[in-house]
Amino acid sequence: MRILLVIAWLLLSLPAWAHKPSDSYLSLSVQHSHVEGQWDIALRDLADAIGLDGDGNGHITWGEVRSKHDEIGVYALSHLVLSADTQTCKTEVLEQLIDHHTDGAYSVLRFRSDCGGPIGRLAVDYRLMFDIDAQHKGLLRLTQGGQTRAAIFSRESPIQEFSVNERSPWTESMQFIHEGIWHIWLGFDHVLFLLALLLPAVLIRVDGRWQAAGDFSSVWWNVVSIVTAFTVAHSLTLSLAALDVVRLPSRLVESTIAASVVLAGLGNLYPTVMSRRWMIAFGFGLVHGFGFAAVLTDLGLPQDSLLLSLVSFNVGVELGQLAIVAAFLPLAYLIRQSWSYPRLVLTGGSLAVIAIALVWFTERAFDLQLLPL
Amino acid sequence: MIRLSSLTLIAILGWFTLSHVGIASPEPYRPMDDTQVLERLTFKASDPFAREIEILRADLRRNPRNLDSTIQLATRYIEQGRSEGDPRFLGQAQAVLTPWLNEPMPPPAALLLRATIRQNAHEFDQALADLDQVLVIQPTNAQAWLTKASILQVQARYDEARRACRRLARLAAAHVLLGCLGDIAGVTGQSSKSLELLRQVLSGSSLSGRERIWIATILGETAVRTGAIREAEQYFAEAFKVGIKDQYLLGAYADFLLDLHRYQDVISVLQSETRADGLLLRLTLAEQALELPAFQNHTAELAARFAASRERGTTVHVREEARFTLALLHDAGQALPLAQANWSVQREPADARILLECALADKNRAAAQPVLGWLNANHVEDFRLRQLANQIQETTF
Numbered sequence: 211m212r213i214l215l216v217i218a219w220l221l222l223s224l225p226a227w228a229h230k231p232s233d234s235y236l237s238l239s240v241q242h243s244h245v246e247g248q249w250d251i252a253l254r255d256l257a258d259a260i261g262l263d264g265d266g267n268g269h270i271t272w273g274e275v276r277s278k279h280d281e282i283g284v285y286a287l288s289h290l291v292l293s294a295d296t297q298t299c300k301t302e303v304l305e306q307l308i309d310h311h312t313d314g315a316y317s318v319l320r321f322r323s324d325c326g327g328p329i330g331r332l333a334v335d336y337r338l339m340f341d342i343d344a345q346h347k348g349l350l351r352l353t354q355g356g357q358t359r360a361a362i363f364s365r366e367s368p369i370q371e372f373s374v375n376e377r378s379p380w381t382e383s384m385q386f387i388h389e390g391i392w393h394i395w396l397g398f399d400h401v402l403f404l405l406a407l408l409l410p411a412v413l414i415r416v417d418g419r420w421q422a423a424g425d426f427s428s429v430w431w432n433v434v435s436i437v438t439a440f441t442v443a444h445s446l447t448l449s450l451a452a453l454d455v456v457r458l459p460s461r462l463v464e465s466t467i468a469a470s471v472v473l474a475g476l477g478n479l480y481p482t483v484m485s486r487r488w489m490i491a492f493g494f495g496l497v498h499g500f501g502f503a504a505v506l507t508d509l510g511l512p513q514d515s516l517l518l519s520l521v522s523f524n525v526g527v528e529l530g531q532l533a534i535v536a537a538f539l540p541l542a543y544l545i546r547q548s549w550s551y552p553r554l555v556l557t558g559g560s561l562a563v564i565a566i567a568l569v570w571f572t573e574r575a576f577d578l579q580l581l582p583l
Numbered sequence: 584m585i586r587l588s589s590l591t592l593i594a595i596l597g598w599f600t601l602s603h604v605g606i607a608s609p610e611p612y613r614p615m616d617d618t619q620v621l622e623r624l625t626f627k628a629s630d631p632f633a634r635e636i637e638i639l640r641a642d643l644r645r646n647p648r649n650l651d652s653t654i655q656l657a658t659r660y661i662e663q664g665r666s667e668g669d670p671r672f673l674g675q676a677q678a679v680l681t682p683w684l685n686e687p688m689p690p691p692a693a694l695l696l697r698a699t700i701r702q703n704a705h706e707f708d709q710a711l712a713d714l715d716q717v718l719v720i721q722p723t724n725a726q727a728w729l730t731k732a733s734i735l736q737v738q739a740r741y742d743e744a745r746r747a748c749r750r751l752a753r754l755a756a757a758h759v760l761l762g763c764l765g766d767i768a769g770v771t772g773q774s775s776k777s778l779e780l781l782r783q784v785l786s787g788s789s790l791s792g793r794e795r796i797w798i799a800t801i802l803g804e805t806a807v808r809t810g811a812i813r814e815a816e817q818y819f820a821e822a823f824k825v826g827i828k829d830q831y832l833l834g835a836y837a838d839f840l841l842d843l844h845r846y847q848d849v850i851s852v853l854q855s856e857t858r859a860d861g862l863l864l865r866l867t868l869a870e871q872a873l874e875l876p877a878f879q880n881h882t883a884e885l886a887a888r889f890a891a892s893r894e895r896g897t898t899v900h901v902r903e904e905a906r907f908t909l910a911l912l913h914d915a916g917q918a919l920p921l922a923q924a925n926w927s928v929q930r931e932p933a934d935a936r937i938l939l940e941c942a943l944a945d946k947n948r949a950a951a952q953p954v955l956g957w958l959n960a961n962h963v964e965d966f967r968l969r970q971l972a973n974q975i976q977e978t979t980f
Contacts, residue, residue: 230860230888231670233895248611253622254671266628273617307611308621312887313858315621318611344681345674345704347895362896 230313232346234338236290236363240354240374245292245299245323245332250309250316251282255339255346260285272308275317279306286319291335294325333371336363355385383522390526393505394534399467399570400498401534406474406563407436407487408538409556412546415481420552429543432487437535439488443495444502445524451503452520463500465574470494471567478560502527625667632663643679653679654692661699668830668859670899673700691717695727705899705928707734725754732763739930741771741961758784762798769805770932772962777805785821792825799825800832807839808932808965815839830859837865838933842967846872857881860888861903868910882911901925905937915944926953932965939971946980 235250253270256262260281264274275282283303292299300323307318325332332352339346348363354374361370394400411432413420423429450456474490506523545551614621626633639656642649657676664672677700683693698713711734717727728750735744748763761784768777784790785798799822806815819836822829833856840849849869856862864885870878889904905921908914919941926938935954942951955972957963 230891231895231897232674233891250611254624257622257624258671258675263624263628268624268627268630269620270622270624271617272614272619272621275621276617305613307613309611312884312891340678342678343671343674344677345670349894 232339232343234346234348235311235316235351236336236348237351237353238292238332238334240329240332240352240372243294243325243328245325245329247301247319247321247323249286249290249319249321250311251286251319251338252311252313253315253317255343256282256285256317258342259339270315275306275308282306282317283319286338287321289336289338292323292325293333293335294327294329295331296333297326299323299325329374331371331373333369334361334363335369337368340365340368355382357385379518383518386519386522387526387529389505390523390528391530391533392526393502393523394527394530397501397505399471399567400501402563402567403467403471403474403494403498404437404440404531404534405538406471406478406560407440407491408433408535408542409559410478410481410487411436412539412542413552413556420481420556422547422551426543429539433535433539435488436491437531439492440495440498441528441531443492444499444527447496447499448502448506448524448527449499449520451500452506453516456500458500460504461574463497463504465571466497467494467501468567468570468574470497472564472571475560475564475567478556479564625663625669632659635659647682650683650690650692653683654696657693657696661696664703665830666828668861670703673703676700689716691720691724691727695724695730698727698730702730702734703899704897707738707928710734723754725751725759728754729759729763732767736767736770737929737931739957739961741767756789758787758790758794758798762794762801765805766801769801769808770961770963770965772964774805774809774964778802778809781805785818792827795825796822796827796829796832800829800835803839804835807842808967810966812843830862834861834865837862837869841865841868844872846870850875857884860885860900863888864903864907864911871911885911898924898928902929902934902937905941909937909941909944915941919945919947919950923950930957932963932968935963935965935968936971939968939975943971943975943978946978948975948980951975 232252232255234252234255237248239246253262253275256278257270260278262270262274262278264277283306287301287303290301292301301321304320304322307320309316309318334350334352336348336350338348344365346365350361350363350370352359352361352372359372361372363370410420412423412429414423414428415421423432447456451458474494477487477490502523506520542551542555545555636656636659639652639659642652643656646652657679660672660676660679664670664676676696680693680696683689684697694713694717698710698717701707701710701713711731714727714731714734717724718731721727728747732744732747732751735741735747744767745764748760748767751760751763761780765777765781765784768774781798781802785795785802790798799818803815803818803822806812806818816839819832819839822832823836833852837849837853840846840852846869849865850873853862853866853869857866863881867878867881867885870881885907889900889907892900892904901921902925905918905925908921909918912918918937922934922938922941926934935957938954939951942948942954951972954968955975958968958972
């Protein structure tokens with residue numbers, strides 16, 4: 211009879227399809243002598259580990275999580291030890307938020323670990339949940355100066371070590387130049403703004419109609435004035451913001467950038483309103499600079515080489531910008547005399563730019579309404 | 584003028600397409616409202632399962648070396664994992680067993696449970712190793728023989744599987760032996776015999792609830808493979824009548840309905856089963872066929888879950904991922920290698936089917952060869968697989 215009872219469960223092969231197993235997501239950003247971290251731990255796991263469902267109704271509310279913040283912090287940090295060159299780093303939780311992954315809600319712990327000196331070798335000892343759920347894994351993303359590495363902690367391999375290279379000023383500088391180039395290429399709002407301003411540069415306005423500009427030198431100087439004005443303006447505000455002299459709310463900056471693209475496009479359709487494009491480039495360039503600064507802050511500016519990375523990033527942005535101009539100008543110059551340039555390229559292109567930028571603007575402004583500043 | 588208005592149209596179209604694409608990635612946030620429900624647990628503190636677990640845990644806190652309580656607790660976790668399709672419970676079962684498994688001579692009961700957990704993680708060879716270790720110590724352990732047979736069957740090692748089943752003859756009730764053998768016979772060319780024997784088993788009254796589900800599901804799936812639709816429907820109904828939630832049964836029944844294009848029925852069966860990936864996949868397939876709006880969100884959800892599973896480095900979901908990639912993403916080129924990788928791990932009719940479908944869609948006859956070989960060598964009875972195989976052989980790519 212006992213055999214029958216034992217056999218009563220587990221007859222068909224177990225289904226492989228299921229929920230996601232238990233995982234946590236740990237991001238570590240290694241700075242000079244400290245580590246900034248974010249750790250997303252599933253509420254279900256925390257409920258199993260320390261109990262979150264205070265009233266036992268099967269629902270975890272924000273109030274229940276909030277009342278357990280201290281316990282969550284202590285529990286999490288007692289299962290994660292960072293050490294730099296055998297010296298244990300001091301870790302404290304900065305804030306606790308909520309995020310949603312594919313399988314439910316997670317508690318997000320933002321923390322900071324001070325390692326007392328420059329970090330050469332970082333050891334991460336991860337023990338979360340292993341005693342409760344043997345299949346739990348910790349998925350780590352470790353970033354350092356723009357480089358990202360991934361690792362997985364499991365019960366079988368709870369300790370991982372990473373060598374944090376002493377980075378030469380040269381490689382660091384190259385890294386930031388690289389980031390700058392990519393940022394202008396991938397930050398479509400900046401590219402569109404610049405292109406919108408450059409579209410009419412190969413034309414001149416005669417008696418209210420567009421005509422192809424005659425010689426290359428006038429076109430050239432027109433472009434140079436626009437690009438230079440844009441560059442000077444955004445370098446100025448980028449530096450001010452990166453050095454923390456001026457700070458603007460990012461949503462205001464992002465919405466204004468979107469609006470600047472719309473205006474640049476409109477300026478091409480109604481050219482009489484805006485004759486001096488370099489002034490537009492300068493004025494809105496100031497706002498775009500704040501946008502660049504946000505990226506730079508996200509990358510994590512090394513405090514010991516602040517100026518170098520700032521200049522390098524800026525150089526990268528200019529290089530990326532020059533590449534765009536170099537690709538655009540000869541082409542536009544060549545086809546400027548065809549009938550389609552003012553109609554299709556200028557009008558059509560500007561309409562497309564306006565449409566895209568309007569989307570950005572509504573999105574960014576919408577966010578503004580959602581989250582009161 | 585005409586040109587301008589068409590340009591405006593393009594601009595407006597562009598706006599609409601982009602405004603759907605440009606969804607900002609969500610950021611961690613601080614909820615405003617204390618009463619906001621963030622997560623629903625699978626059980627309440629007052630549920631029988633929670634109370635049972637709590638008693639066993641308390642037992643173990645008082646006496647951590649109590650093997651009986653450990654085994655009971657791990658068993659309850661595995662059962663719960665099976666009902667809910669939730670691997671967290673299996674991880675918890677494993678954690679409970681850990682101190683015993685770390686001993687030089689782990690107790691057979693603990694090894695047996697680890698084998699089950701490993702079977703679920705598709706670590707079939709390690710599971711078999713655990714089972715063999717159990718059977719060395721306890722050659723009469725019926726559960727070990729049954730689990731071993733079921734793994735060998737998944738690996739298409741039918742002769743060995745039958746031998747393992749036969750060891751049950753004097754160790755367990757007759758219906759366990761018949762279920763074990765009947766399941767294999769139903770696939771390997773003896774479906775009428777299998778149906779006949781298992782029909783008698785099902786009409787007997789001595790079956791427990793789980794056993795009824797087991798036998799009725801085997802009958803249902805075997806009937807489906809022979810094309811006996813009405814009969815299959817009856818067996819599935821028989822299994823549902825037991826009233827115990829079973830993920831495997833739900834999946835098998837949903838597949839049956841999908842093949843009959845009874846999409847609305849799939850939706851009513853699986854509507855609330857969005858947590859388990861395999862069931863969400865079937866629900867989404869039905870939504871796709873009915874062109875329901877939920878289809879897009881569910882497809883995105885599945886894509887995210889498969890990505891998360893890959894990031895974790897596990898391959899438990901490859902069969903489902905291949906099916907998802909072929910039937911929902913319509914990308915045969917991506918789906919085929921997944922189906923092939925899956926076939927190298929498990930070889931059940933469902934695995935054969937997805938590989939044949941992928942090979943057909945990708946116009947790759949060579950990729951279908953292993954399945955065609957398996958079909959013929961084992962005289963596999965499955966009219967849909969036969970149809971697919973014929974299609975592949977007749978089509979000139």
